[in-house]
Amino acid sequence: MKITINGGHYPGRDSGAVGPTGLQESDVNCDLMSRVANYLRAVDCDVLEVQENTLSQITDASNRFGADLFISIHCNAAVDTNAKGTETYCYELGSDSEKLAACIQQQIVSSIGTADRGVKTGNFFVLRIANCTAVLVETAFISNKDEEILLADEAKRDQLAAAIARGITDYLSLG
Numbered sequence: 069m070k071i072t073i074n075g076g077h078y079p080g081r082d083s084g085a086v087g088p089t090g091l092q093e094s095d096v097n098c099d100l101m102s103r104v105a106n107y108l109r110a111v112d113c114d115v116l117e118v119q120e121n122t123l124s125q126i127t128d129a130s131n132r133f134g135a136d137l138f139i140s141i142h143c144n145a146a147v148d149t150n151a152k153g154t155e156t157y158c159y160e161l162g163s164d165s166e167k168l169a170a171c172i173q174q175q176i177v178s179s180i181g182t183a184d185r186g187v188k189t190g191n192f193f194v195l196r197i198a199n200c201t202a203v204l205v206e207t208a209f210i211s212n213k214d215e216e217i218l219l220a221d222e223a224k225r226d227q228l229a230a231a232i233a234r235g236i237t238d239y240l241s242l243g
């Protein structure tokens with residue numbers, strides 16, 4: 069099973085969203101990507117970690133690798149600093165991607181206790197262009213001060229990564 073894990077944005081070039089105390093989304097995504105990849109390698113998945121500055125570099129690398137699954141990891145942000153919770157995107161409902169999204173969403177909200185904003189459709193380039201089952205996870209809101217604290221916490225990040233990895237293996241066990 070070949071799985072691409074993409075940490076969204078690119079440290080040093082594209083920070084992504086920035087939290088109230090300055091936590092940068094690209095750094096959180098990078099750390100989550102490595103942790104998820106390690107959990108998946110521990111159960112014998114063949115994992116490509118990719119974090120690049122342009123979206124086509126990401127999808128090109130993943131498609132060259134021949135990924136069966138593609139998971140892009142992000143932190144959410146909103147002008148409303150009270151917005152919080154987890155949501156997972158697929159390109160279209162009724163697809164295998166929706167099933168994968170539901171498995172990951174379920175594992176995160178049940179193990180971290182974040183608000184369940186559900187599985188949604190999103191017209192994201194990486195989901196459209198990945199030639200495989202593909203989802204984008206918005207783990208929590210870096211723009212919310214409580215969730216920024218969660219995202220900055222090493223132990224919480226590890227729990228989040230483990231939850232994402234379990235969501236992926238749950239999906240694989242659906243057969």
Ligand SMILES: [Zn+2]
Nearest residue numbers: 076084142143
């Ligand atoms: Zn992002």
